[in-house]
Amino acid sequence: MATQAEILEATSQYLIPNYGPRLLAVVRGQGARIWNADGKEFIDLFAGFGGAGVVGHCHPSIVEAIRRQAGLLHCHGNFFTNEPQVDLARRIVEHSFDGKVFYCHSGAEANEAGLKLVRLAAGEGRYKIISFDSCFHGRTMGALSLTPEKFQAGFEPMLPGGVKVPLNDIDAVAAAIDDETAGVFIEPIQAEGGVNMPTAEFMQALRALCDEKGLLLVCDEVWTAPARTGKWFAYQHYGIEPDVMTLAKAIGGGLPVGVCLAAAKWADVLGPGKHGCTMGGMPMCAAAGAACMKLIEDEGLVARAAELGGRAVETIRQADIPCVKEVRGAGLLLGIQIDRPAAEVFKAALEAGIFICYAGADVIRLAPPLVIDDALLDEGLTKVIALLKA
Numbered sequence: 488m489a490t491q492a493e494i495l496e497a498t499s500q501y502l503i504p505n506y507g508p509r510l511l512a513v514v515r516g517q518g519a520r521i522w523n524a525d526g527k528e529f530i531d532l533f534a535g536f537g538g539a540g541v542v543g544h545c546h547p548s549i550v551e552a553i554r555r556q557a558g559l560l561h562c563h564g565n566f567f568t569n570e571p572q573v574d575l576a577r578r579i580v581e582h583s584f585d586g587k588v589f590y591c592h593s594g595a596e597a598n599e600a601g602l603k604l605v606r607l608a609a610g611e612g613r614y615k616i617i618s619f620d621s622c623f624h625g626r627t628m629g630a631l632s633l634t635p636e637k638f639q640a641g642f643e644p645m646l647p648g649g650v651k652v653p654l655n656d657i658d659a660v661a662a663a664i665d666d667e668t669a670g671v672f673i674e675p676i677q678a679e680g681g682v683n684m685p686t687a688e689f690m691q692a693l694r695a696l697c698d699e700k701g702l703l704l705v706c707d708e709v710w711t712a713p714a715r716t717g718k719w720f721a722y723q724h725y726g727i728e729p730d731v732m733t734l735a736k737a738i739g740g741g742l743p744v745g746v747c748l749a750a751a752k753w754a755d756v757l758g759p760g761k762h763g764c765t766m767g768g769m770p771m772c773a774a775a776g777a778a779c780m781k782l783i784e785d786e787g788l789v790a791r792a793a794e795l796g797g798r799a800v801e802t803i804r805q806a807d808i809p810c811v812k813e814v815r816g817a818g819l820l821l822g823i824q825i826d827r828p829a830a831e832v833f834k835a836a837l838e839a840g841i842f843i844c845y846a847g848a849d850v851i852r853l854a855p856p857l858v859i860d861d862a863l864l865d866e867g868l869t870k871v872i873a874l875l876k877a
């Protein structure tokens with residue numbers, strides 16, 4: 488088997504360098520642990536960048552669901568349907584709101600579907616979309632048009648009608664709305680932007696404003712669901728319901744699944760021929776997603792995320808770390824704001840055998856798999872705290 492150095496070298500030879508130099512060549516994972524090609528073990532406190540999110544690496548019930556479906560039928564095209572994709576959609580709807588699902592593979596694609604749905608639903612001449620400073624909705628041209636300018640540089644022109652306003656400023660949202668506005672995209676907690684929390688008051692005012700002006704409210708839950716924040720879906724922290732919800736990252740149990748869920752009132756807007764995705768909803772990925780939802784139900788992982796998150800916040804606060812300015816988040820989506828460059832802490836953590844992440848210049852992000860056990864989470868946190876105190 489190749490060494491990490493060999494794989495990294497071949498990576499830089501054959502792969503486009505858009506992710507920058509890769510840090511590890513990984514070969515194996517188990518729960519919240521991963522191993523690189525040289526056999527070194529790491530604690531994964533960032534859950535495969537959200538992809539392995541809820542269930543961790545190689546959970547037996549996910550592996551079994553994938554194996555079983557791979558041996559039966561894994562691809563058939565969308566003239567046909569299959570039971571796993573219905574099963575996954577039903578579980579999503581049962582834990583959120585009455586509606587219908589469109590399947591794709593990624594968060595950006597899920598938001599593209601949401602964008603098209605919003606424009607169709609809003610009707611002729613209404614095309615503008617409001618989103619929020621330091622949001623993240625993806626890298627495809629439509630999703631990028633809703634994402635902050637620093638990601639857009641060099642790719643202009645964007646879609647016309649993307650309007651950005653500050654988070655938690657309802658007057659700014661109201662002032663941005665005109666006769667051409669179609670909808671609002673919001674992350675119920677901004678993940679990439681630094682674990683920024685909307686207030687409940689703001690979310691409720693936003694819902695009311697959308698109703699008053701006839702705008703669709705889209706919650707981008709690509710990072711925040713399922714179960715990650717201590718609710719099935721993070722909008723449920725605020726006592727509101729969106730018109731459209733987008734999902735990806737963790738919803739496929741570690742396989743690529745993107746979801747655009749439209750409330751019943753809007754679901755039929757994307758009628759025959761209006762949108763599509765050749766491989767969307769194929770049975771192997773859908774089976775992994777359904778197994779992931781079932782695991783959350785069976786193991787009570789929504790409550791577990793809330794409990795572990797509360798403990799983690801307490802542990803970090805009680806450690807009284809001089810460089811820490813704020814600890815925020817919900818469930819196991821945590822941001823630690825510090826007074827020094829977060830990227831340096833990230834690098835030191837990786838050297839110490841822990842994968843964490845950063846957001847912006849000064850926020851450390853933690854998002855362990857929800858199946859992590861108390862001892863391993865404590866071990867990881869102890870090491871992170873030691874690094875922050877160093």
Ligand SMILES: *Cc1c(COP(=O)(O)O)cnc(C)c1O
Pocket residue numbers: 592593594595596598623624625626674678679707708709710735736
């Ligand atoms: C990661 C992310 C996306 C983009 O998802 P991809 O699968 O990378 O296309 C969109 N929205 C949010 C909130 C995200 O965190």
